[in-house]
Amino acid sequence: MMSLLQRPLNLLDTRLFEGVALLIVRLALAAQFWRSARTKIVDGSLLEIDPITYDLFRDEYHMPLPELTGTIATYAEHMLSALVMLGLATRFGAAGLFTMTAVIQLFVYPDAFWTPHVMWFALALILIARGGGMFALDRLFANRFAPRVSSR
Template sequence: MMHMIKKLIAIVSGAVPEAIALLFTRVALAGIFWRSARTKVEDGSWLQMSDTTVFLFKEEYGMPYPEITGLIATYAEHFLPLLVVFGLFTRVGAAGLLAMTLVIQLFVYPEAWWQTHIIWVALTGILIVRGGGMFSLDRMIGHKFG
C-alpha cells in the first residue's frame, strides 16, 4: 500500500502536473487583475483612463495625485497580467502584482485581507518562487538561449 501511495505522489509531483498547476495559477492571477484593469478604462478603448477611475482614486481610495496613480495602476493592471499569463518574465510580473496587492491592502481596502488579498499573495508567491513553469515563454526562451 505504501508503495502505491509513493508512486501516486511521484506521479502528481512530476514536471507536467506542476506545469499545469502553474499555468492555472498564472491564468487565475492574471484574470483577477485584467478584469480590474478593464474597469478603469473608457468603454471601447484599450488604455484611455476613465473619469470614474480618477474620481475613485481621489475620493474613495484617497490616493495622492489620482491622475498619475490611476494611470500607473491602469497600465500596470494591463501590462503585468499579460506578462504573467504568457509566462514572460513571470517572476517580475508576479512581483509587480504582489506590490500592487500590498498597496491595495495597506492603503485602499485594509479589511479585505482574509477574504481576498491573502489569495492574491499566495498566487503571486507561488509564481515568484516557482516561475512560469514548463508551459511558459520563460521556459522556451531559457531553453533556446540557456
C-alpha cells in the same frame, strides 16, 4: 499498501503536473488584475482610461495625485497581468502584482487581508519562487539567453 498510495502520489511529482499547476496559478492571479484593469477603461476602447477612474482613486481609494496613480495602476494592471498570463518575465510580473496587492492592502482596503488579498499574495509568491513553469514563454527565452558552457 504503501505502494498503492505512492504510485498516484508519484504522478503528482512530475514536471507536467507542476507545469499545469503553475499555469493555473498564473491564470488565477492574472485574471483578478486583468478584470480590475478593464473596469478602468472606456468601454470599446483598447486602453483609454475612463475619467471615472480618477474619481475612484480620489474619492474611494484616497490616493494622492489620482490622475497619476490611476494611470499608473491601470497600465500596470494591464501589463503585469498580461506578462503573468503569458508566462513572459513571470517572476517580474508576479513581483509587480505582489507589490500592487501590498499597496491595496496597506492604503486602500486594510481590512481585506484574509479575503482576497492573502490569496493574491500566495499566488504571486508561488510564481516568484517557482517561475512560470513549462507552459510559460519564459522557457523559450531561457535557452537562448542561458550562458554557454565551454565543453573543453
